[in-house]
Amino acid sequence: MPYVVTTECIQCGACAAGCESNAINEEATQSVIDVAICIECGSCHTNCPVGAIVFMDEQAYAEMLARQETIKAQTGTA
Numbered sequence: 001m002p003y004v005v006t007t008e009c010i011q012c013g014a015c016a017a018g019c020e021s022n023a024i025n026e027e028a029t030q031s032v033i034d035v036a037i038c039i040e041c042g043s044c045h046t047n048c049p050v051g052a053i054v055f056m057d058e059q060a061y062a063e064m065l066a067r068q069e070t071i072k073a074q075t076g077t078a
Contacts, residue, residue, distance in 0.1 A: 002035040002061055003044055008052035015044035015053060 005015070009030035016024040016031060023037035024044060030052075033044065045053045056064065071077075 002038055003033055003040065003042070003053050003055050004061070004064070005031045005033055005044075006052045006054060008050050010050055010052070012049060014047045014049055018043040018047040 005024075007030065011026055011029075011031060013026070013031075015033075016022075016026065020041050020043060021037050021039045023034045023039075024031050025034065026032075033053075040055075042055075045055065
């Protein structure tokens, strides 16, 4: 399953610079990995100077997505 950028991201760009598949984009508050493009090579994890990128197994990733959807529904954000 995918690598995920956590809230510890400092938007330094080190992860994106080393990404072999160009799967990382900088958003307003942190970088985001497009799991549809990511080849799970781990270079982003290795290059991150603050350890803000973690690898999640399938169940943990599904749970995280479910929590995000719940928060969006509760706050009315898209």
